[in-house]
Amino acid sequence: MSRVYNFSAGPSCLPEExxxxxxAELLEYGNTGQSVMEMSHRSSEYEAIxxxxxxxxxxxxxxxxxxxxxxxxxxxxxQFAMVPxxxxxxxxxxxxxxxxxxxxxxAEASRYTQADIVxxxxxxxxxxxxxVPPLADGYDYLHITLNNTIMGTAWHRLPECGNTPLVxxxxxxxLSEPLDVSRFALIYAGxxxxxxxxxxxxxxxxxxxxxxxxxxxxxxMLRYKTHADSGSLYNTPPCYAIYIMGKxxxxxxxxxxxxxMKRRNGEKAALFYAxxxxxxxxxxxxEKESRSLMNIPFIMREMNAEKADRLNKAFxxxxxxxxxxxxxxxxxVGGMRASLYNAMSIDGVKTLVAFMDGFAxxxx
Ligand SMILES: Cc1ncc(COP(=O)(O)O)c(C=O)c1O
Numbered sequence: 471m472s473r474v475y476n477f478s479a480g481p482s483c484l485p486e487e488x489x490x491x492x493x494a495e496l497l498e499y500g501n502t503g504q505s506v507m508e509m510s511h512r513s514s515e516y517e518a519i520x521x522x523x524x525x526x527x528x529x530x531x532x533x534x535x536x537x538x539x540x541x542x543x544x545x546x547x548x549q550f551a552m553v554p555x556x557x558x559x560x561x562x563x564x565x566x567x568x569x570x571x572x573x574x575x576x577a578e579a580s581r582y583t584q585a586d587i588v589x590x591x592x593x594x595x596x597x598x599x600x601x602v603p604p605l606a607d608g609y610d611y612l613h614i615t616l617n618n619t620i621m622g623t624a625w626h627r628l629p630e631c632g633n634t635p636l637v638x639x640x641x642x643x644x645l646s647e648p649l650d651v652s653r654f655a656l657i658y659a660g661x662x663x664x665x666x667x668x669x670x671x672x673x674x675x676x677x678x679x680x681x682x683x684x685x686x687x688x689x690x691m692l693r694y695k696t697h698a699d700s701g702s703l704y705n706t707p708p709c710y711a712i713y714i715m716g717k718x719x720x721x722x723x724x725x726x727x728x729x730x731m732k733r734r735n736g737e738k739a740a741l742f743y744a745x746x747x748x749x750x751x752x753x754x755x756x757e758k759e760s761r762s763l764m765n766i767p768f769i770m771r772e773m774n775a776e777k778a779d780r781l782n783k784a785f786x787x788x789x790x791x792x793x794x795x796x797x798x799x800x801x802x803v804g805g806m807r808a809s810l811y812n813a814m815s816i817d818g819v820k821t822l823v824a825f826m827d828g829f830a831x832x833x834x
Contacts, residue, residue: 472793473486473793474793474794474795475793475794475795475814475815475818475821475822476795476796476814477794477795477796477797477807477808477809477810477814477818477822478795478796478809479619479620479642479663479765479796479800479807479809480619480641480642480660480662480663480668480809481662481663481667481668482662482663482809482811482813482814483811483813483814484666484667484714484718484813485718485721485812485813487721488714488717488718488721491717492713492714492717499515500515502515506519506709506710506713507709507710509709511703511706511707511709512703516709517703519709519712519713519716520541520701520702520703520707520712522716523541523712523713523715523716523719524539524541526716526719526720526723527539527672527674527719529723530645530719530722530723530727530728531645531649531651531674531728532648532651533651533674534651534652536676536677536678537651537674537675537676537677538673538674538675538677538680538694538698539672539673539674540672540673540674540675540694540697540698540702541670541671541672541673541697541702541707541708541712541715542670542671542672542673542697542702543669543670543671543707543708544671545660545668545671546571546639546641546658546659546660546671547574547578547660548671548692549575549639549658549671549673550574550575550577550578550579551578551579551581551582551692552688552692552694553575553579553611553613553637553656553658554578554579554581554582554583554585554685555582555684555685555687555688555692555693556679556682556684556688556692556693556694556695557610557611557635557637557655557656557679557682557684558582558583558610558684558685559610559682559683560608560609560610561583561584561610562583562584562586562608562609562610563579563583563584563585563586563609563610563611563612563613564586564588564605564609564611564612564613564631564634565579565585565586565587565588565612565613566587566588566589566590566600566602566612566613566614566615566629567587567589567590567591567592568590568591568596568599568600568614568615568618568621568623569596569615569618569619569620569621569623570618570620570621570800570802571615571618571619571620571639571641572613572614572615572618572639573592575613575615575639579613582685582687583610586609588602588603588605588612589601589602589603589629595621595755596618596621596623597621597623597755597756597757597760598623598756598757598759598760599623599624599625599626599760602629602630604630605629605630605631605632605634607632607634609634610635611634611635611636611637611655611656612629612631612634612635612636612637613637613638613639614628614629614636614637614638614639615638615639616638616639616640616643617640617641617642617643617646617762617764617765618642618762618765619641619642619663619764619765619809620765620767620800620802620803620807621755621756621767621803622754622755622756622761622762622765622766622767622807623756623757623760623761623762624643624760624761624762624763624764626759626760628650628653635654635655635656635676635679636653636654636655637654637655637656637657637658638654638656638657638658639658639659640657640658640659641658641659641660641663642663642664642762642764642765642809642811643664643762643763643764644657644659644663644664644665644672645664645665645719645722645728645731645812646664646728646731646732646735646763646764646811646812647728647731647732647735647736647763648728648729648732649728651674654674654676655675655676655678655679656673656674656675656676656679657672657673657674657675658671658672658673658674659671659672661711661715663764663809663811664718664764664811664812664813665715665718665719666711666712666714666715666718667710667711667714668711669708669710669711670707670708670711670712670715672715673694673697675694675698679694680694680695680698690704691704691705718813722812731812734812734816735763735764735810735812736763737816738763738810738814738816738819739761739762739763739766739810741816741819741820741823742766742808742810742819742822742823743761743766745823745826745827746766746768749771749826749827749830750771750834751770751771751830751833751834752768752769752770752771752826752830753768753769753771754766754767754768755767755768755769755803755805763810764809764810764811765807765808765809765810766807766808766809766810767799767800767803767805767806767807768805768806768807768808769782769799769804769805769806770782770805778805781833782798782799782804782805782806784829784833785797785806785829786798786806788825788829789822789825789829792825794818794821794822794825796809797822808822
C-alpha cells in the first residue's frame, strides 16, 4: 500500500491512525457483533458514541454549558439558510463578504432577510480581510467566514460587534487553533476538512439563540431547536461520520489539543510561506496579514497567461505522479492551492516544497 500526500481542500486527508482504528472496528465494534454502520442510532452503544463525541468537542474547544453542540446534515451550505431562518427577529442581518462562501451565505440569507454587506474585499479579488467600520445597531447578527478556503485568507482578529450576536462559518479552520467560543452566538462547520468524512455538520449554538422568535417558516428539520431538544437524534443522524469525528477528536487530544494543532499548523504554514516568499518562481495570492494557516493558494510569478496555464497543468500532473495530489487551484481562482489541514504531516509539506523547488529549477 502506498498512501499519497493529499492536499485537497475538502474532503481531505484524515489521520492514518484514525483510519486504521476504524478499519480494525469495521466488522465488529466492541463486542456488539456489528459495525457502527449497521447500528441503530437509538441503541445504548450508539448513544455512548455520540455522547462521547460531544464531550470531546466541548473539552477541546472549551464549550460552556450555555451552548448546545449539534450534529446536523446538509453541509455548511444548509447553514447558509438555517442561520437566517432561525435567527431573524428584526429582519436585518450584517454580512462581511470575504469570498465565494461568504457570497453564497449572503445570497441565501437574502431570501429570508435583508442581508447588508457591511464590509467586503471583493473589488480587490478578496486578497485580504477587509477593515470593518463600526457596526450600526439593529442587526439580528453579524456573519463572517472565519477561514476562506478558496481565497486563502483568515480572520486573525475578530471584528468588534458590540451586542450584535456574532455568527461564523468555521468549516475550514475549526480545531486548527484555539477559538474563543464565548465570542460567538453560533459557530458552524462542515466536517470534511478537520473533523470527519463528509456528511456531518458541527453546530455550536448559544442557548439564547434557540429561544429567538424565528420567522415561523423554517421546516422542522431546519430548526436548531428540533435538534437541540433531541440531542441531535430527532431523525437518523450521520452515524458513521459522527463516530469518525469522535476518533479524530481523540487524535487531536493526544497531540496536545487545539494548542498542539496550532503549533503543528503554524510550523507547516511557516515552512510553506517562507518558501513562497523567497521563491522567484511562485508567489502566494493572499496578502501577508490575512494569510490562512489552512489553505494556501499560489501562482507562478510574472508569466503570460498561456505559459502559466501550461505550467500549472504540468505542475499538477507531475506532482500527482510523485504522490502529491489535489493541488489544483479552485476553478474560480486558478493556479494551485495546498490545503494543510490538521491531518497533513510536516513531512508532507517538506516533500511538497522539495517538489516545488525542483519544478521551479526545471522550468524557471
Ligand atoms: C468555508 C466554507 N464554507 C462552506 C462550504 C460548503 O460546505 P458544504 O459542501 O459542506 O456545504 C465550504 C466548502 O468547501 C467551505 O470551505
